[in-house]
Amino acid sequence: MTWPVTLKLDSAAYPLSVVQRAAYSLADTVTIQVGIEANQISLTAHPAEARLTLSPEQAHSLILQHLNDFALRDHINRETVGLREVLARAALAGCGISQ
Amino acid sequence: MWDFPVTLIATDAKHYRLLPFRFMRMNTGHDRDILLTSDTGEYMHVNDAQLRALSYFDVQASTPFYKDLLARHFIYEPGRHDPFPEMAAQYRSRKDFLFQGPALHLFVVTLRCNHTCQYCQVSRAPLGGSGHDLSEADAQAAVDRLFESNAPALTVEFQGGEPLLAFERVRQIVEWVVERNVVEQRDIQFVITTTLHHLTEEILDFAELNRIQFSTSLDGPAPLHNANRPTPSRDSYERTVKGIQWVRERLGHDAVSALTTLTSRSLEQPEAIIDEYVSQGFSSISLRPLSPYGFATKSAHRLDYPIERYLAFYKKALTYLLRINQQGVYLSESYTSLLLKNILTPFSSGYVDLRSPAGAGTAALVYNYDGYVYPSDEARMLLEMGEDGLRLGTVQQPLSELLASPVMNALLASGVAEALPGCSDCALVPYCGADPVEHYARQADPIGHRVFSSFCKKNMGLLKHLFGLLGDGDDNVQRVLLSWLNRRSYNDVRFPGYRG
Ligand code: SF4
Numbered sequence: 001m002t003w004p005v006t007l008k009l010d011s012a013a014y015p016l017s018v019v020q021r022a023a024y025s026l027a028d029t030v031t032i033q034v035g036i037e038a039n040q041i042s043l044t045a046h047p048a049e050a051r052l053t054l055s056p057e058q059a060h061s062l063i064l065q066h067l068n069d070f071a072l073r074d075h076i077n078r079e080t081v082g083l084r085e086v087l088a089r090a091a092l093a094g095c096g097i098s099q
Numbered sequence: 100m101w102d103f104p105v106t107l108i109a110t111d112a113k114h115y116r117l118l119p120f121r122f123m124r125m126n127t128g129h130d131r132d133i134l135l136t137s138d139t140g141e142y143m144h145v146n147d148a149q150l151r152a153l154s155y156f157d158v159q160a161s162t163p164f165y166k167d168l169l170a171r172h173f174i175y176e177p178g179r180h181d182p183f184p185e186m187a188a189q190y191r192s193r194k195d196f197l198f199q200g201p202a203l204h205l206f207v208v209t210l211r212c213n214h215t216c217q218y219c220q221v222s223r224a225p226l227g228g229s230g231h232d233l234s235e236a237d238a239q240a241a242v243d244r245l246f247e248s249n250a251p252a253l254t255v256e257f258q259g260g261e262p263l264l265a266f267e268r269v270r271q272i273v274e275w276v277v278e279r280n281v282v283e284q285r286d287i288q289f290v291i292t293t294t295l296h297h298l299t300e301e302i303l304d305f306a307e308l309n310r311i312q313f314s315t316s317l318d319g320p321a322p323l324h325n326a327n328r329p330t331p332s333r334d335s336y337e338r339t340v341k342g343i344q345w346v347r348e349r350l351g352h353d354a355v356s357a358l359t360t361l362t363s364r365s366l367e368q369p370e371a372i373i374d375e376y377v378s379q380g381f382s383s384i385s386l387r388p389l390s391p392y393g394f395a396t397k398s399a400h401r402l403d404y405p406i407e408r409y410l411a412f413y414k415k416a417l418t419y420l421l422r423i424n425q426q427g428v429y430l431s432e433s434y435t436s437l438l439l440k441n442i443l444t445p446f447s448s449g450y451v452d453l454r455s456p457a458g459a460g461t462a463a464l465v466y467n468y469d470g471y472v473y474p475s476d477e478a479r480m481l482l483e484m485g486e487d488g489l490r491l492g493t494v495q496q497p498l499s500e501l502l503a504s505p506v507m508n509a510l511l512a513s514g515v516a517e518a519l520p521g522c523s524d525c526a527l528v529p530y531c532g533a534d535p536v537e538h539y540a541r542q543a544d545p546i547g548h549r550v551f552s553s554f555c556k557k558n559m560g561l562l563k564h565l566f567g568l569l570g571d572g573d574d575n576v577q578r579v580l581l582s583w584l585n586r587r588s589y590n591d592v593r594f595p596g597y598r599g
Contacts, residue, residue, distance in 0.1 A: 024520060024521070069122075072122075073121075087187060
């Protein structure tokens with residue numbers, strides 16, 4: 001495997017917002033270009049710094065791990081949608097910023 | 100508790116529902132490497148299989164894991180148990196600082212100073228400089244602003260420059276505050292942040308009368324302190340140590356505390372700095388990295404350092420502190436104690452930098468010598484870098500107006516960590532804070548990008564390290580950490596009572 005590292009993803013499994021969050025969170029390690037073609041999202045990753053010690057294989061599995069973690073976060077957020085706001089509103093009633 | 104309906108009824112076969120939580124891989128190499136945290140600050144360590152099972156409703160109800168998840172509010176059973184009232188109470192405890200106005204009021208009585216520290220975070224004017232003192236009219240207005248805050252406990256801190264060079268103004272302000280407080284009945288603490296070089300019997304008499312605390316700077320042993328803090332007579336260390344002893348003789352041992360500024364050369368000598376604090380009889384040391392403000396940035400090429408170097412220093416220093424505390428010395432690291440409070444108790448430390456929404460302006464106000472009001476000391480320091488955009492207004496404006504200023508709105512808009520990119524997905528957010536002023540200073544953007552942020556790297560590094568220490572099963576280390584949390588001696592802490 002060589003740089004740039006490329007991945008092709010099914011957008012049903014990895015929504016664009018998940019891909020973007022993963023790319024954002026890895027910005028100090030790899031710079032990722034995101035492209036969309038039909039039902040596929042393509043990722044092209046370059047080292048963020050010339051002195052990066054990560055191999056392309058390691059970068060590939062790191063990106064995949066972040067994608068899967070952000071997909072799981074997305075699932076958790078969908079399962080709990082609205083609860084955070086309910087909790088904060090109830091807890092902070094009367095402090096002046098709860099709205 | 101609820102003034103609106105919350106529907107907790109199961110509509111399908113799932114036997115439990117998820118409550119909001121975040122997770123993070125700690126990269127410890129341990130099996131249960133993933134940290135789960137709830138919005139109320141509860142936490143658990145789990146492995147990948149447990150995280151998946153939890154998220155996809157596959158945890159069996161009879162298991163201890165399930166009961167743990169239920170007890171710590173990661174899941175609930177609709178129709179059987181309503182966790183929300185308890186969670187709302189916990190959430191409220193963690194954010195209780197939001198229910199009161201600014202409690203910390205910093206009066207910059209003068210910019211004059213006898214030191215010429217290259218890293219000086221607040222900038223200064225020469226000893227005889229004019230036009231660098233807080234006027235009487237502005238000081239009086241600042242006292243009005245102070246009492247416009249509804250905080251029941253107020254801290255009035257005098258800063259500089261060197262505030263003892265403007266002691267008459269300090270005296271006046273203390274007298275006004277004391278007089279007003281006959282009616283106001285607040286709990287007021289006075290602090291003077293000073294090198295102690297200009298202490299006199301008269302100042303100590305006044306401090307005794309008004310129970311004024313002193314906060315000084317001690318950077319380590321004489322060679323290091325004097326190199327960090329040059330004066331024409333090259334005796335900064337000797338004069339500060341003499342001042343510490345003098346305050347203690349007159350006002351008691353605990354009337355003076357000290358802060359450490361860590362320059363690049365300090366990072367090579369953690370043990371020597373700690374030994375100095377032990378020999379001076381302090382019970383707390385603050386190992387804080389240099390801030391990117393004031394003159395610090397101009398001299399950054401020589402004095403600043405990457406945050407990774409600070410983290411390596413901190414870990415070495417903490418290891419040494421943990422060792423000597425087990426040998427009977429009581430010396431806590433203050434930032435560690437604050438983080439431990441955030442992790443291990445249902446309360447927030449309330450510390451300005453570890454608040455979300457951000458503490459700048461909501462927790463603290465700075466009345467600058469020139470009559471302008473700033474939301475934090477750091478925002479004032481930016482002024483010395485030619486940046487005056489972070490002013491709230493002038494001290495003559497009422498507090499309500501200052502707190503409704505566009506700057507304050509901008510800080511709040513970028514100061515809720517739970518809503519910031521990066522932080523919103525970070526499992527450490529219940530224990531961390533938002534610091535829009537630092538991000539503005541470092542990244543020219545009050546939101547900033549967390550993976551490039553020194554603030555984030557520092558807090559993430561320290562929090563991960565502490566979670567590692569709490570989880571690695573060394574009872575002696577945990578006893579020291581709990582002794583710091585409870586401010587008790589090591590020998591009084593018998594059984595580590597943390598969970599996780
Ligand atoms: S600043 Fe960093 S460590 Fe703190 S909550 Fe945000 S992402 Fe997490």
